[in-house]
Amino acid sequence: MAIDAGTAILEPAHQEAVPGGTWRWLTTTNHKDIGTLYLCFAAVMFLIGGLMAMTIRAELFQPGLQLVQPELFNQLTTLHGLIMIFGVIMPAFTGFANWQIPLMIGAPDMAFPRMNNWSFWLLPVAAAFLIGSMFLPGGAVAGGWTLYPPLSIQGGVSYDLTIFALHIMGASSIMGAINIITTILNMRAPGMTAMRMPMFVWTWLITAFLLIAVMPVLAGTITMLLADRNFDTHFFSAAGGGDPVMFQHLFWFFGHPEVYILILPAFGIVSSVIPTFARKPLFGYRSMVYATASIAILSFIVWGHHMFTVGMPVAAQLFFMYATMLIAVPTGVKVFNWVATMWQGSLTFETAMLFAVAFVCLFTIGGFSGLVLAMVPVDTQLQDTYYVVAHFHYVLVTGALFAIYAGLYYWLPKWTGHRVDENWGRWHFWLSAVSVNVLFFPMHFLGLAGMPRRIPDYALQFADFNRIASIGGFVFGASQVLLLIVIIKCIRGGEPAGDRPYEGAEGLEWTLSSPPPYHSFATPPEVK
Amino acid sequence: MTCTRACTAAVALFALSDRAMAEYRINLPAPQSSVAHAAYDLHVIVLWVCLVIFALVFGAMFYSLLRHRKSLGHEAHHFHESTTVEVIWTTVPFLILIGLAWPATQAVLDQKDTGNPDLTIKITGHQWKWEYEYLQEGVRFLSVLATPGEQIGDRMDKGEHYLLEVDEPLVVPVGRKVRLLLTAADVIHSWWVPALGVKQDAIPGFIRDTWFRADAPGTYRGQCAELCGNGHAFMPIVVEVKPEAEYRAWLAARKSGQAAKAAAAGRILTVQELLASGEKVYAANCAACHQADGKGLPGVFPALTGSAVVNGPPQAHVDRVLHGKEGTAMPAFAAQLDDAEIAAVVSYERQSWGNRAEPVQPALVKNLRQ
Numbered sequence: 001m002a003i004d005a006g007t008a009i010l011e012p013a014h015q016e017a018v019p020g021g022t023w024r025w026l027t028t029t030n031h032k033d034i035g036t037l038y039l040c041f042a043a044v045m046f047l048i049g050g051l052m053a054m055t056i057r058a059e060l061f062q063p064g065l066q067l068v069q070p071e072l073f074n075q076l077t078t079l080h081g082l083i084m085i086f087g088v089i090m091p092a093f094t095g096f097a098n099w100q101i102p103l104m105i106g107a108p109d110m111a112f113p114r115m116n117n118w119s120f121w122l123l124p125v126a127a128a129f130l131i132g133s134m135f136l137p138g139g140a141v142a143g144g145w146t147l148y149p150p151l152s153i154q155g156g157v158s159y160d161l162t163i164f165a166l167h168i169m170g171a172s173s174i175m176g177a178i179n180i181i182t183t184i185l186n187m188r189a190p191g192m193t194a195m196r197m198p199m200f201v202w203t204w205l206i207t208a209f210l211l212i213a214v215m216p217v218l219a220g221t222i223t224m225l226l227a228d229r230n231f232d233t234h235f236f237s238a239a240g241g242g243d244p245v246m247f248q249h250l251f252w253f254f255g256h257p258e259v260y261i262l263i264l265p266a267f268g269i270v271s272s273v274i275p276t277f278a279r280k281p282l283f284g285y286r287s288m289v290y291a292t293a294s295i296a297i298l299s300f301i302v303w304g305h306h307m308f309t310v311g312m313p314v315a316a317q318l319f320f321m322y323a324t325m326l327i328a329v330p331t332g333v334k335v336f337n338w339v340a341t342m343w344q345g346s347l348t349f350e351t352a353m354l355f356a357v358a359f360v361c362l363f364t365i366g367g368f369s370g371l372v373l374a375m376v377p378v379d380t381q382l383q384d385t386y387y388v389v390a391h392f393h394y395v396l397v398t399g400a401l402f403a404i405y406a407g408l409y410y411w412l413p414k415w416t417g418h419r420v421d422e423n424w425g426r427w428h429f430w431l432s433a434v435s436v437n438v439l440f441f442p443m444h445f446l447g448l449a450g451m452p453r454r455i456p457d458y459a460l461q462f463a464d465f466n467r468i469a470s471i472g473g474f475v476f477g478a479s480q481v482l483l484l485i486v487i488i489k490c491i492r493g494g495e496p497a498g499d500r501p502y503e504g505a506e507g508l509e510w511t512l513s514s515p516p517p518y519h520s521f522a523t524p525p526e527v528k
Numbered sequence: 529m530t531c532t533r534a535c536t537a538a539v540a541l542f543a544l545s546d547r548a549m550a551e552y553r554i555n556l557p558a559p560q561s562s563v564a565h566a567a568y569d570l571h572v573i574v575l576w577v578c579l580v581i582f583a584l585v586f587g588a589m590f591y592s593l594l595r596h597r598k599s600l601g602h603e604a605h606h607f608h609e610s611t612t613v614e615v616i617w618t619t620v621p622f623l624i625l626i627g628l629a630w631p632a633t634q635a636v637l638d639q640k641d642t643g644n645p646d647l648t649i650k651i652t653g654h655q656w657k658w659e660y661e662y663l664q665e666g667v668r669f670l671s672v673l674a675t676p677g678e679q680i681g682d683r684m685d686k687g688e689h690y691l692l693e694v695d696e697p698l699v700v701p702v703g704r705k706v707r708l709l710l711t712a713a714d715v716i717h718s719w720w721v722p723a724l725g726v727k728q729d730a731i732p733g734f735i736r737d738t739w740f741r742a743d744a745p746g747t748y749r750g751q752c753a754e755l756c757g758n759g760h761a762f763m764p765i766v767v768e769v770k771p772e773a774e775y776r777a778w779l780a781a782r783k784s785g786q787a788a789k790a791a792a793a794g795r796i797l798t799v800q801e802l803l804a805s806g807e808k809v810y811a812a813n814c815a816a817c818h819q820a821d822g823k824g825l826p827g828v829f830p831a832l833t834g835s836a837v838v839n840g841p842p843q844a845h846v847d848r849v850l851h852g853k854e855g856t857a858m859p860a861f862a863a864q865l866d867d868a869e870i871a872a873v874v875s876y877e878r879q880s881w882g883n884r885a886e887p888v889q890p891a892l893v894k895n896l897r898q
Contacts, residue, residue, distance in 0.1 A: 063690060064682040070758040071828055137827040144755045150732060151715040151757060154857050156828075238733020244716060245731060279598070281608040309718060309753070310729045311710075311736030314640040318633060325625045329618060336617045339589045346604040347597050357593065361586055368578040375574060375628070377567040377635040380727050381556055384718060384753040445554045448571075450722040452753045455761035457680060459692045464552060504604075 026121070029113030030518060031098045032415075037120050038095030039408075043484075045087035045127060050477055052080040057439075057473035060466050065457055073456035074142035075134065081145030082162070085262065086169045087127055089400045093265040094119075094176050096407055097204050099415060101180060103509035103516065104198045106189025106525045111182035112175075119175040122168050129165035133158035144454060146255070147222070149236040149247050153229050160229065163222045170215045177208035177215075184208075189508070191527035195289070198507055199282060202289050203268030206296045210257045210264075213300075218254040221247065245310050252303035260299045262396060264292060266363075266403030267334060270356045272507070273406045274338055277353035278345030279504035284337040291330035291337075298327050308379045317376050324374040331367050335360060350502070351425030355406035358433050359399060366394030369444065384454075387447025393440045405432075405483065412487065413501045417515040418494030424486045431479035438472025557722045560748060560769075561740045564725025566635035574628060581624075639725075642739045645707030649698070653710070653717030653730035653752070655859060656759025656816055660698050663709075667782045670864060671696045672812040673762045677820055680762075692749040695812070697766035700742065701775040707739045714859050715757065721750035721767055729754055742769040757857065759816040792868055794890070799875070802887050806876025809869050814877075817857060822881040829857070833881040842888045845874055846896050867893040 019027070028034060056076050059067045068076065098116070102109055110116045134140040138156030141147070152159055184205045188197070197205075225247065227233040234240020236247045267288075275282045282288065304312060304320030312320075338360045347353075369391040373379050382388060405428075413419050442465035447453075451462045458466065500510040508527070512520050555572075559565040596602045652659040654670075661668040674693040678684035687693070700706050710719055712730040720727040721740075728738040742748070750765040770778065811820065817829040824831040832838050837845050849870055852860035861870060867890035875887035 063686060065680055066682060069825070070761065071825060074755070074758065074760075139828065142757075148716060148755070151755065154715065154757070243734070245734070278596075279604040280606060283608050284610075284614055285608070287614050309727050310731065311734075311738075314636060317636055317640070321632060321636070322629060325629060328625060329621050332621045333614070333618060335585065339585060339592070340613070341608075342589060342592045343596065344602075344605040344607070345592070345596050346602050347593060348599070357589075360589070364582065364585070368582065371578060371628075372571065372574050375570050375632045375635075377563070377632065377639055377725070378571045378574065380639065381564075381567050381571075381722060381725065383727060384720075384755075445552070448556050449553050450557060450720075450750065452720070452751050452761075454755040455751075457691060457761050460686060460688070460690050461553075 027117065029109070029117050031102050031110045031113070031116065032516070032518065034110075034116050034120050035095045035098030035100075036415075038091045038098060038123075041120070041123055041127075042088045042092035042095060043487075045083050045091070046480075048131065049080050049083035049088060050480065052076045052083070054473065054477050056080065057470040059456055060458070061470040062467065063458055063460055063463055068456065070456045071139060071142060074144075074454065075140040077454055078141045078144055079130065079134070082130060082141075082166075083127075084396070085145065085258070086166070087123075087130075089262050089396065089404070090169075090173065091123060092404045093204075093207075093262075093400075094173075096200075096265065096269065096404070096411075097176075097180055100411065100509065101183055101201055101204060102187070103414075103512065103520065104201050104507055105184065105187065105192055106508050106521050106527065107183060107187035108519060108521050108524075110179050111187060112179050115175050116179055119172045119179065122172040126165040126168035126172070129161050129168070133161045133165075136161070146248075146251060147225065148251075149225060149228060149244050152225060153236070160226060163226050166222055167219055170219050173211050174215050177211035180204055180208040181212075189521070189524040189527050192508075195286065196527060198268075199271035199285070199288055200265070200268030203264040203271075203292055206292050207261050207264045210261050210296055210299065214254040214257045214261075217250060218258075221250040221254065224250075245307070248307050248310060249303070252306045253300075255306065256303045257296070257299040259392075259395070260295055262400050263363075264296065266359070266400045267292060269403045269407040269410070270338065270359050273352050273356040273410050274341050274360075275506070276410070276502050276504040277348050277350060277356075278342045279347075280341060280345040281506070282337070283340035283343075284333070287333055288337055291333040294330040295327060298323065298330070302327065305374060305379070308376050309383045321374055321376050325371065328367065328371050328374075335364055335367070346504075350409070351420060351422055351429050352406045352409035354426070354429045354433075355402050355409065358429070359402040359406060362394055362398030362402065362433075362437075366391055366399055369394065382447055384452055385447035386443040386451045386453055389453050390440050390443035390447060393443070397440065398436055402432075405429075408483075408487070411509075412490050413497035414509055414512075414514050414516070416490050416494075417497055417513075418490050419497050419501060420490050421486055421494065424482055424489065428479060428482035428486060431482065432476060435472045435475035435479060439469050439476050440472075442466075442469045442472075559725060560723040560743050560746070561725050562743075563635075563639050563740060564723060566638060567725050570632055570635055573631065577624060577628065639738075642707050642737045644705065645739060646704035647700070648707045648709060649700070650709045650711070651698075651719055651730065653712035653714075653719065653756070653763075654864060655714050655757050655857065656752070656763040657812070658694075658698075658717075658719070658763060658765060659713075659864060660696075662779070665779055665783070667779060667786065669696050669782070670812070671698065671766070673764060675762075677815070689749065691761065692751070692764045692766070694764055694766045697747070697768045699768045699770060699775060699778050701772045702742050702745050702769050704772075705739055705741045707737060710736045710738070713863070714857075716754050717752050717756045717763070718754035719750070719765060720753040721748050721765055723748040724750075724767065727753055742767075745769045745771055762816065789866065789868070796889055796891075797868065797871070799879075799887050802872045802875040803879060805869070806872035806874070809865065809873040810876050813861065813865070814873065822877070822883075832877050833883065835883075838877050838883050839885045842874070842878070842886065842892060843896060845878065845885075846870065846888060846893055849874055850893070850896060862897065867891075867897070 136158045140158050141162045143151040224235040228236050234242040236242050236244050271282055302324045305324045409420050446462055446465050497514040556568050559568045648663045650661040657670050657672045659670050671694045674695045675691050679686045710728050710730040712732040717730045724740040726740045746769055748767045752763045818824050818832050822832040850862045852858045870893045871888045871890040878885035
């Protein structure tokens with residue numbers, strides 16, 4: 001892909017005054033500002049959700065109840081899940097989308113800048129409801145992030161508030177998705193055909209369609225829950241002709257595509273980072289696009305594998321088992337393509353690349369445990385155990401979160417104009433990569449040995465691996481302070497990055513200065 | 529199996545611990561039923577397939593990471609497409625998956641075949657205990673955590689079966705096909721015994737079934753697997769598999785015990801009898817929420833000390849215990865406890881922790897049941 005950078009930089013005359021202070025951030029319609037806001041919001045929520053995780057691991061350090069009682073423990077696991085999914089991973093990816101998509105496709109901004117502002121500023125409101133509900137009588141939601149009735153019908157007023165918060169977050173996500181789809185479809189620079197778009201843009205385009213498809217399903221489902229709680233409907237109660245399991249079907253029809261909403265943008269980031277540091281184009285670009293689309297389509301027909309123990313007919317169990325196993329094929333294609341991209345490259349290991357390589361390796365462990373869980377008889381043993389906890393943390397922490405780290409180390413120089421301190425970065429990487437495995441790998445063994453998830457206290461046979469996991473957890477948690485230091489150092493100064501800090505980097509964003517002008521690509525660049 | 533042991537030893541060594549190796553068990557527990565065997569074998573097969581693929585793919589990746597470095601002067605080759613390779617690594621995984629799906633399908637078909645059972649037991653999940661009902665025998669009882677609260681609160685040394693012990697285990701005969709019918713009274717629970725390969729959600733308002741046939745006599749332990757509120761970690765399952773004759777003897781003793789209890793429900797009890805029995809019923813059924821000291825948990829579960837219901841007329845108090853309170857976590861105990869038990873627990877609550885209300889006799893409970 002050859003790029004005519006000439007027109008891109010000739011635009012300083014178009015700069016306008018930027019309002020300062022709080023007002024700038026409240027009223028901004030600039031995609032770079034909003035991207036920064038999303039990322040800062042995700043960072044704050046990561047701190048809160050992380051402290052909850054640390055408390056959980058501290059309670060589970062040894063058998064017996066020491067720090068928190070069961071009711072608080074259940075609130076912590078529930079909020080930790082909701083915060084990390086809706087408050088950290090999704091907003092962080094949306095932050096990347098805001099910063100990068102216009103820069104990568106040569107657009108001056110997002111298609112709907114005012115709506116962009118609105119979709120961000122809804123999030124802190126929703127987060128305040130979610131976290132504030134801890135201080136209501138009865139405490140926050142404690143029924144697990146999946147909110148299964150009838151347990152979620154028993155709870156206090158915080159459930160209603162949480163449902164409201166999820167509605168707001170859903171509205172924010174849908175608006176964000178509309179914005180991203182419109183931007184990608186309408187605002188690409190001349191010559192940027194669909195099959196020339198960077199993988200990150202492709203993965204976000206597909207993710208945005210998933211969001212539009214399933215967020216309304218979640219909204220409908222939790223509205224039915226709200227009605228069951230407050231208006232005497234019986235959607236999910238057998239006493240009135242309803243069915244608690246129907247909630248699970250509806251929830252996971254949202255929930256499984258949601259899993260891919262949390263991972264497809266990660267695929268996009270890693271597909272940008274690896275070619276840069278392999279100094280080689282992405283292997284099998286076309287098949288990567290098709291694989292992403294296949295994963296997205298398959299994600300709509302596998303929801304039943306979250307419910308193998310509810311007692312489905314045998315035909316349904318077999319169908320969901322086969323469909324789930326099938327996902328291994330396109331996922332495998334992606335992993336093979338990343339390895340083939342590195343093969344015969346000229347590799348260097350900047351921190352961004354370290355996280356990307358760790359992603360490929362550790363995400364695949366999460367993929368393999370997913371294949372194990374797809375087998376109905378094995379899942380019968382492992383459903384709702386720590387094996388599942390290990391599985392989805394490999395996918396979401398060493399998967400989605402490590403990809404976010406890779407993306408941060410990769411694009412921070414572009415956003416701030418300064419190179420990242422690679423020494424601190426390497427320390428952050430190695431401490432995180434080792435401790436995260438000490439944290440999550442033993443959980444496979446705990447699940448196999450029979451430890452259920454979501455319990456504040458456990459039998460003595462689980463004590464040893466729990467202690468190891470907790471130690472890994474504390475080190476992992478503490479290591480994230482290093483990331484904060486790296487980011488602050490990078491914002492405040494450092495070696496100038498130059499337009500293109502990596503010799504192997506390809507793409508329109510590298511034709512701009514670092515940091516890019518407040519309004520970039522006012523005149524579209526030509527992609528040849 | 530030797531490999532499993534070798535891996536266990538390796539993990540134990542890595543952890544630098546002098547504890548028993550059994551504590552670092554890294555596979556499913558030894559299977560004790562055909563369903564559990566199938567799951568165990570399937571897990572081993574899938575794991576080996578995954579390990580081989582992992583070694584191949586990441587062997588290649590780490591070879592590349594070591595050899596294709598810029599620092600070693602390696603120049604990048606600029607290939608970026610190969611239809612042949614793409615077709616191969618799409619088809620080969622597909623064929624491997626078909627190979628895995630075959631044994632998995634057979635195991636599923638066997639697992640779902642609940643026909644022709646030798647005996648049927650109905651299991652009802654309650655917050656937070658299990659109720660077992662031997663449908664052909666008319667035997668019914670509750671099974672509650674037996675671990676004392678002092679152990680959970682770290683005020684006493686923990687026993688060997690900490691959190692995995694109950695007052696009344698489920699007893700079944702060895703080698704017989706046991707069909708389980710599962711339902712729940714309040715929220716969703718899940719009945720899980722790993723060694724028997726059984727996990728089935730218990731869904732309020734619906735009946736689901738599953739089955740097992742235990743290979744050998746023994747005691748098998750499990751837990752509730754579906755989050756069901758505060759006591760989720762505290763409603764274990766213990767299954768005692770006995771030889772046929774011992775099972776028969778147990779069943780006969782159960783039946784005569786139930787008859788004696790039914791007789792007791794008819795007579796007038798002394799306050800001492802009521803309080804002694806009430807303390808036990810309270811510990812098993814009420815203490816999880818209202819706490820052993822009757823103080824409840826502020827904002828979550830109301831206190832019974834000084835409560836208007838507990839210190840008010842006995843009719844309203846018995847009614848609350850019998851029928852629960854809608855819209856709260858307070859369940860109806862009418863179906864779980866008999867008249868004597870409800871009279872005992874109500875009397876205990878009315879005379880404990882500074883409460884000074886009059887005790888209640890089983891006859892009053894009987895009248896209020898209608």
